[in-house]
Amino acid sequence: xxxxxxxxxxxxxxxxxxxxxxxxxxxxxxxxxxxxxxxxxxxxxxxxxxxxxxxxxxxxxxxxxxxxxxxxxxxxxxxxxxxxxxxxxxxxxxxxxxxxxxxxxxxxxxxxxxxxxxxxxxxxxxxxxxxxxxxxxxxxxxxxxxxxxxxxxxxxxxxxxxxxxxxxxxxxxxxxxxxxxxxxxxxxxxxxxxxxxxxxxxxxxxxxxxxxxxxxxxxxxxxxxxxxxxxxxxxxxxxxxxxxxxxxxxxxxxxxxxxxxxxxxxxxxxxxxxxxxxxxxxxxxxxxxxxxxxxxxxxxxxxxxxxxxxxxxxxxxxxxxxxxxxxxxxxxxxxxxxxxxxxxxxxxxxxxxxxxxxxxxxxxxxxx
Numbered sequence: 001x002x003x004x005x006x007x008x009x010x011x012x013x014x015x016x017x018x019x020x021x022x023x024x025x026x027x028x029x030x031x032x033x034x035x036x037x038x039x040x041x042x043x044x045x046x047x048x049x050x051x052x053x054x055x056x057x058x059x060x061x062x063x064x065x066x067x068x069x070x071x072x073x074x075x076x077x078x079x080x081x082x083x084x085x086x087x088x089x090x091x092x093x094x095x096x097x098x099x100x101x102x103x104x105x106x107x108x109x110x111x112x113x114x115x116x117x118x119x120x121x122x123x124x125x126x127x128x129x130x131x132x133x134x135x136x137x138x139x140x141x142x143x144x145x146x147x148x149x150x151x152x153x154x155x156x157x158x159x160x161x162x163x164x165x166x167x168x169x170x171x172x173x174x175x176x177x178x179x180x181x182x183x184x185x186x187x188x189x190x191x192x193x194x195x196x197x198x199x200x201x202x203x204x205x206x207x208x209x210x211x212x213x214x215x216x217x218x219x220x221x222x223x224x225x226x227x228x229x230x231x232x233x234x235x236x237x238x239x240x241x242x243x244x245x246x247x248x249x250x251x252x253x254x255x256x257x258x259x260x261x262x263x264x265x266x267x268x269x270x271x272x273x274x275x276x277x278x279x280x281x282x283x284x285x286x287x288x289x290x291x292x293x294x295x296x297x298x299x300x301x302x303x304x305x306x307x308x309x310x311x312x313x314x315x316x317x318x319x320x321x322x323x324x325x326x327x328x329x330x331x332x333x334x335x336x337x338x339x340x341x342x343x344x345x346x347x348x349x350x351x352x353x354x355x356x357x358x359x360x361x362x363x364x365x366x367x368x
Contacts, residue, residue, distance in 0.1 A: 060110050060134075061133045061134035062107040062108060062110070063107075063108050063109075063131040063133065063135040063136070064104075064105065064106050064107070064108065064135070064136045064137065065084065065104075065105040065108055065113070065131070065137050065139065066102065066103065066104045066136075066137075066138055066139070067082075067102070067138060067139030067140070067141070067142055068097075068100070068101045068102050068103075068139075068141050069082070069103065069117060069119070069142050070101055070141050070142065070143050071122070071144055071146070071165065071168065071169065072143055072145060072146065072169050072172075073169050073172030074143075074172070075168065076099075076101035077101055077119055077122070077144060078098060078099045078100075078101060080096065080097040080101075080103075080117055080118065080119035080122075080144070081094055081117070081118050081119065082094060082095055082096070082105075082115060082116070083115070083116045083117075083118075084105055084113055084115050084116075085113060085114045085116075086109045086111075086113060093105060093108075108131060109131075110131045111130070111131060112128065112129070113128070113129055113131055114126060114127070114128050115127040115139070117142055117144065120161055121146065121161050121162045121164070121165035122145060122146060122147055122165065123144065123145045123146070123147045125142060125145070127139065127142065146162075146165050146169055147165075159191050159192075160194060162191045163190075163191040163192070163193055163194065163197055164197070166185070166187060166191060167193070167200070170184070170185060170201070170269075171201075171204055173357050174357065174358075175353050175356050177358060178210065179210060180208050180210050180211075181353060182201060182204065182205050182208075183201070183205070183270060184269060184270050184271075184272060184349055184353070184357075185269045185272065186274075188271060188272075189297075190269070190271070192295040192296075192297070193267065193269075193295075195262035198257065198258045198261050198262055198268060199254075199262070201268075202253050202257045202258040203254075205253055205257070206250050206253050206254070211249050212246070214249065215242055215246040215249060216242055216245075218245040219238055219241035219242040219245050220238070222241050223238050223241055227324075228240075228241060228244070228321050229321075229323075230321035230322075230323065230324075231244075231321065244316070244319055244320060247315075247316065248312065248316055251311075251315050251316070252308060252309065255308040255311045255312050255315075256304060256305050256307075256308020256309060256311075256312065257304075257308070260303065260305075260307050260308050261304045264303055264304050265294060265295040266293070266300065266302070266303070267294065267295060268292070268305075269293075270346055270349055271288075271293060272349065273285075273350060274350070281350050281351070282350075284350070285343065285346035285347045285350040286346065286347070288302075288342075288343075288346050289302070289305070289340070289342040289343035289346060290302050290305075290306070292304060292305065305339075305342065306335065309335040309339070310332070310335045313334050313335060314331055317331075
């Protein structure tokens with residue numbers, strides 16, 4: 001064997017012995033690299049396992065909202081649209097109030113919320129609040145204000161419908177809760193009444209129990225003082241006096257509050273001013289005994305009231321005793337007295353009666 005080959009073989013054997021002595025070989029090194037755990041892989045596996053096995057955070061319990069929609073007279077408002085904007089920014093929800101005026105929203109996300117209530121003939125109303133988890137919140141009664149002529153209302157709501165809602169408020173107005181105060185509007189720009197509505201308001205006033213009470217009291221005083229002797233005394237005489245007094249109330253109300261206002265297109269109501277100086281309000285109240293607002297919204301001479309007083313006085317000559325019938329001169333005198341009494345009544349309306357009328361519409365007077 002050549003010496004060079006022997007030297008190379010000897011060197012190779014020596015290197016092999018050294019490698020074996022330190023425990024390393026190319027195969028072992030490769031196996032070590034293959035079988036060694038990958039720190040990145042092992043680190044990524046643990047979080048994955050823990051995330052799938054961990055518990056989800058508890059969701060807050062849903063809450064509930066309910067309430068009732070009424071108008072200013074306290075009457076139920078059915079069919080009002082109630083919209084809620086939940087706190088979780090989910091789409092808004094809306095419901096209609098039932099025949100009892102109530103609405104109900106179940107399973108609402110807790111947190112701040114906003115309710116918007118709309119109904120034909122009423123001004124929209126917005127209410128904000130805060131819901132706690134699992135809370136059952138009852139909103140206090142929501143009183144809608146009647147829409148004035150300047151209030152934006154839903155498209156399709158007619159002026160007749162708005163006027164009907166305003167009449168409902170007026171029919172609930174009573175001084176001290178007793179005396180009817182139907183012919184006063186606390187809405188400066190109230191919608192004009194139709195002829196049908198004018199007759200409806202007159203009829204409502206005539207058949208009110210207070211009208212019968214006034215007629216009965218007047219008949220009693222007249223009988224006690226011996227007025228209208230031809231009527232006699234006793235139950236029959238009282239009945240005649242009662243009929244005459246009630247006839248005066250009915251004829252003056254219908255003629256001055258419905259017939260002439262319909263023919264002449266005038267509004268029979270007194271429109272409360274409530275603003276300005278005391279002097280301007282006094283002049284306004286007195287002037288309204290001889291002027292009125294037309295159905296066109298403009299002020300004009302109060303022909304309806306003046307002619308109504310004259311006509312009612314003339315008609316009374318039909319049923320009063322012949323000796324007590326008013327001649328033409330006395331009829332005009334009574335008409336003048338009627339104008340004066342209207343001026344006094346208007347002054348009381350402007351400065352006194354609103355304070356004692358619980359159902360008066362105060363919404364449009366908020367800036368006073």
